[in-house]
Amino acid sequence: MELKETIKNIVNDKKYKPMSFKQFAYLLDIRDNAEKDFLREVLRQLEQNSFLISYENKYYKANGGSLISGLLQITSGGFGFVLVDNADDIFISSENLSGALNGDEVLVQIIKEIKPHFEGRIVKIVKNNNKNLLGTFYKTKRGGYINADNKGITKDVYISEKSAKDAQSKDRVVFEIIKKISAEKLEGRVLYILGAADKKGVDIKGVVINNDIKYKFDEDVIKQAEGIKADIDLQDKSRVNLIGRNIFTIDALTAKDMDDAVSIEIKDDNYVLGVHIADVSYYVKKNTPLDKEAYERGNSTYFPDYAIPMLPHSLSGDICSLRAEQPRLAVSAVMTIDKTGNVLEYEIFKSIIKSKKKMTYTGVQTVLDDVMYEDDDYKNFKKEILLMDELSDILNRRREKRGSIDFDMPEAEAIVDDEGNPILIKKSERLKSHKIIEEFMLLANETVAEHIFWLNYPCIYRVHDNPEAEKMADLKEVLLSMGYKINPANMHPKKISELLSSIKDKPEEDLLKNIVLRSMQRAVYHNKNTGHFGIAAKYYTHFTSPIRRYSDLIVHRILAEILAGNTEQYLYSDEELAEISRHISKTERISVKAEREVMRIKMAKYLSDKIGTQYKAVISHITSNGFFVELENLIEGFVPFSYLDDYYVSDLKRYLFYNERSGKTYKLGEVVSVKLKEVNIIDGKCIFVFSSKEEKINEDISV
Incomplete structure (x- = not known):
């Protein structure tokens, strides 16, 4: 057996404890210098291949052994989580950050389990993130200092006059650390100035930079995108021409990146549903600048008043977007479905389509509710809309019957003015028209996943493991x-x-x-199909959004190879797909985190002029030092026990807390009256206290 395999077997043994080089040499009976040099080289290779991690002269098994590597994300509360591939995030308290900063690659030692997370201690910073840090600048006579957002930096960062650029007091700035003056004193340099905290877009840019999300396209990417033309050969024999079909899009009123359209008809007493998806893979080829950029971003990121697209606007909002009355290249999945929701047969093919109308969810809903139409054109599609409603109900019942979970939870929506300031926070509206499109996209994704799976062609799947x-x-x-x-x-x-x-x-x-x-469990991308617990599906992938998700773009490329008959040599190896899956699962998590952070900032800004107002709220989470509440419009805040007039103790095992003097008990889910005490817009934090019964509850809050 080769030395490398022998070492792997030793390390993979459940009884393995981290060993030093000398211990390996002793165990393997390696004595002369030449053999020792060879052992060092093998251990080095295993480190390079991310099988081993060297720490304090001992070798640990990476990800799954005593030390785990991952990306640190520090929250506004000062604690953090380490993002680990294909595993739950690891909670890191502020005391266990060990000087690591947001965005650092770190090694973590598990110290205990704090449900629902493991808790760890950072033992080594593998790669520093000293650049693109965010903070608020304050001017002094000799330059200034920065109060860093990154909770890993506990002291103000000194900025010399030369390094301050033209930053003014209270400007939000991006900076880097250039020197460690002492154990507790850092020196930095302003890289660029975002502007005053209340300036339009500064809040979002701060979150984007803090999460290391790329928001500018490189010149070679822009150049390639601008060189792509929307010239379409209507006589292309490799595609099915569907321009005469009644195909249309249904999306939000403001949507520009429309990547899905639908069609429906009745044939032989069965439904024929067409799901037509923008053929992005035709324009974005593997290993081009556009492809590399899309891979790096992984997905588009959406905020209330701003979006960071995965692809440049000339593609995402124009050439690839299925705009009304314009010929577009597509990949179509046409499914024949019986009255019980079973797919009797299907076809997947390259097509040319022309959307007859850009419909909106609210417009379609007016047809379903039989009220005044958004515009007269909807009358021409009434038959199709009612058929879609009928079919979606059948598909929904079929999913429910097999056990698919319908979370269908309301989300907070921020309505902002032209300056990006929130003028209203409300529960987003979930219409029946939303659910219709959702059902059709789920079915298309399942159909494509099963098609590729049985062809045994390597692909990316969207998997959701059984709960632990x-x-x-x-x-x-x-x-x-x-x-x-x-x-x-x-x-x-x-x-x-x-x-x-x-x-x-x-x-x-x-x-x-x-x-x-x-x-x-968290749904992730994977190169092996293990099914999707949440929707009770044996086969599932993401096929319907290639403009905004890299996973779907990969699936489209694979379909193109299959449709062209190129099944002897695979477009991607299993190893490549595994790496892509890990990467885009991580970028997705980072985007979701950034979107939530921006929403919390908008919520805090919305409440900033409402200090002292009383609200009705639900106890949503209990901790050892306080409890979280959720208002009727889904704004979340924290009530610290230390801010209350009496002494409260939490019982985490029974999901309650109580007043030690009076014995009054409060449980998870209980409705309480709270009063807004303070707001931190930069951190997106809202602090509440119990309100007195005499105060009037604010009823003027959108739900």
Whole structure:
């Protein structure tokens, strides 16, 4: 057996404990210098291949051994999480950051399990993130200092006059650390000035930079994109010409990157549903500047008043977008479906389409509600819209029957003015028209996934593993505390679905859905199809959004190879797909984090002039030092025990807290009256306290 394989077997043994070079040499009976040099080289190679990690003269197994590597993301609360490939995030308290900064690549040692996360201690910074740090600049006679947003930097950073550029007091700036003057004193340099905190776009740019999301396109990418023309050969024999078909898009009013269109008709008493997706892969070829840029970004990122596209606007908002009355290249999945929702047959092919109309969700809803149409054109599509409504109900019942979980949770929506200031925070509206398109996209994704799977062609899948037994046991206890029961043994999605049905339209519905969702595994991309627990699907991928998701672009390229008959030599190896899956799963998580941070900032800004106002709220989470509340419009805030007039103690095992003097108990899900005490817009934090009964509750809050 080769030395490398021997070492792997030793390290993979469950009884393995981190060993030094000398211990390896002794165990392997390596004595002379030449053999020792060879051993060092093999160990070095195993480090390079990310199998081993060297720390304090001992070799640890990477990801799964005593030390775990990952990317540190520090929250506004000062604590952090280490993002690990294909595993839950690891909680890091502020005391265990060990000087690491947001965005650092780190090694973590697991120290205990704090449900629902493991807790760790950072033991080594593998790669520093000393650049593109964010903070607020304050001017002094000799330059100034920066109060860093990064909670890993606990002291103000000194900035010399030369390094301050033209920053003014209270400007938001991007800076780098250039010198460690002492153990507690850092010197930095302003890289560029974002501007005053209340200037339009500064809040979003700060979050984008803090999360290392690229928002500018390189010149070679722009140049390639601008060189692409929308010239379409209507006589192209390799495509099916569907320009005469009644095809249309349904999207938000402001949508520009329209990558899906639909068509529907009845044939032989069956539904014929067409899902037509922009053929982005025709324009964005593998290993080109555009492709490399799309891979790096992984996906588009959306904020209330700003979007960071995966592809330049000339593609995402024009050439690839399925704009009305303009011929566009597409990949079509046309499915024949019976009255019970079974797909009897399907075709997947390259096509040329022309959307007959850009419909909106609200416009389609007016047809469904039989009220005044958004415009007269909708009358021409009434037959198709009613057929879609009919079919979506059938597909939804079929999914429910097999156990698909319908979380369908409301999300907060920020309405902003021209300067990006929030003028309203409300629950987003979920219309039946949204659900129609959602059902059709789910079916198309399943159909494409199964098609590729049975061809045994390497691909990327969207997978959602079964929930962990321990998390289900925890969920059981939470539910019991709120008066609900669930048997965590042999968990099937149908059990979760039945639970959610039992709480429908109850006051605690949204809270419980959130709790159940947090008990699930995270859906990720993977090169192996293991099914999707949440929608109870054996085969699932992402096919329907190639303008804004790199995963879908990969799937389209693979379909193109299959349709062209190129099945002997694979476009991507399993190893390449595994690496792409890891990368885009990570970029997705970072985008979601950034989107939530911006929403919290908008929420804090919205409440900033409402200090002292009383609200009705639900207790959404309890910690050892306070509890979180959620207002009716989904704004979340924290109530620290230290801010309250009396002494409160939490009982985390029973999901409650109580007043030690009076014995008054508060449980998860309970409705309480709270008063806004303070707001930190930069951190997106809202602090509340209990309000007195005499004060009037603010009813003027959108729900």
